Amino acid sequence: MFANKSTQHQRTKMNVPHGPIFYLEDVSVQFGEIRALKNVQLSVERGEIIFVTGASGAGKTTLLRVLSGDQEPTQGRIIRPQMSGKKSLYISNVFQDLRLMGKYTCEENLMFAYDPALYTSKNEFITDMQELSRILGIRDRLHLKVSEANGGLKQKVAIIRSLLTRPDVLIADEPTSSLDTENARRLFDILNLYNAKRGLTVIWATHNKELIKSFTGRIIHLDNGRLVYSGHACFI
Amino acid sequence: MFYLKHFFKILAKSPIRSFFLFFFSVLLVFSLGQKQLIESQFLKLIPDSKAGASFYALISATESYESIATKVGMLPGVFKVEVLNEKQIQEEITNIFGSLQLEMNPQELDLNYAGIKVIFNKDLKPRSQDLVRDYLVRLGSEGSITLGSVKAIDSVQDKRAEFFNVLKQWGYSLYLLIITIFWFITLILVKTKIFETSYILQQYQRKNRIALKLALNGLGLIFIFSVGITFAAGMPQLINILFAFAAFVVAVILHATDVRWNG
Ligand SMILES: Nc1ncnc2c1ncn2[C@@H]1O[C@H](COP(=O)(O)OP(=O)(O)OP(=O)(O)O)[C@@H](O)[C@H]1O
Ligand SMILES: [Mg+2]
16 A cells, blocks of 8 residues: 555656646645545646535635645645745735735735846836736726725735736635636636736636636536535536 | 845734834844933933932021021032921921920911021031031021921932932842843844744745744844944944844844744
């Protein structure tokens, strides 16, 4: 049995550059009495777009936290991109509570993502920022303080901020809860574009059923901590 | 430059905390470095408490009370001579009449007196006090000067003197302690802001240990600025500047812990 596991491990390790960037084996997470994740088995390929669905309390946030490395499993094994060799892939998180700075304007919040090492010039960054803001229809509201912004605006700012970090992986936790379907779709078009252009991997937890219906990629469904479905949306 | 820029952005967003951090940083370094200067300021604030026991004297209007007051004031062992006003004299007379157990309203008497209060030096011996009193009586003609009894220094004043003495001894240390506490409070208040920004920068840029680097740059600059001001007031005590430096090192190290989001 041990031999079996280690050969399997060997294989995943060898496959890393082209194969899965995340690999979860029998992962459980326990919070005192509560088991938020139960024996989850999952692998994520580079360039995939995955929706994570499930009722409130099903374990979506916990799964995403395990993937981004904020939460260690209490049981099982995990391989994350950070561990997978030469150049580590960069993960950017959109948190359920967004984590914006209330005292700052939307634009100032976005400017925190300006890493001079990533852009040839500040202008390039600002062009990207304005383009994304334009597509999501918030360019004329960037001067608003976050504390005065509504939920939809804040979610868009949080997502744009993450995209401006030019991540390899985007892990987003319910970032569309305040968006109507039209806005959610526009957002999703952007993600598809980044996915096609840069090979962005997206892991996206959501309640938005409308969005999932029209979606052709992979869906992971959690029920009470168990991963009960992984496959195409149309089979749900 | 990256870190200084972000440090000043943080300060600009929280101007009140930042102002106090600056203020108390400069004050702390200055007070440490210019210990003697601060101490001498302290001594100036504290009034001399050389006054000791005292007594009142009523001088008949036929005598020149001003020249008497001046003469007594020049005696060795006399700290000060005060000329009393009308109301104080009335009170004194009432007291004297009271002690003589006379049933009389002094206001009904047409008394024409001047009054003085003679204050001895602190710790003047009773024998010397008596010499002063004898001298005073002999300055006027027979029966024209009446003396009240000698009153020891009153307890309220005594307490005050004691307090000032303690202040003289411990004032600087106490002052330094209070400033250090205030400095530390403002430091913690600014630290929460530094941590907030650090969390965001760390989360959305490929950098780490940002809080530490922000603190190192920002607090370092504030320290250098404070030392500059201290030197501008004259050569400071270098060993104390070292203490201030140690305080700032601790302040920077406080920023080495992991940053978390608590919004
Ligand atoms: N830090 C924690 N300590 C204790 N229990 C926790 C903690 N985090 C999550 N839980 C519990 O684990 C379970 C799964 O929580 P999780 O946040 O992953 O669900 P979720 O699917 O994201 O729900 P929602 O849709 O409401 O965001 C819940 O029962 C929750 O109460
Ligand atoms: Mg959640």
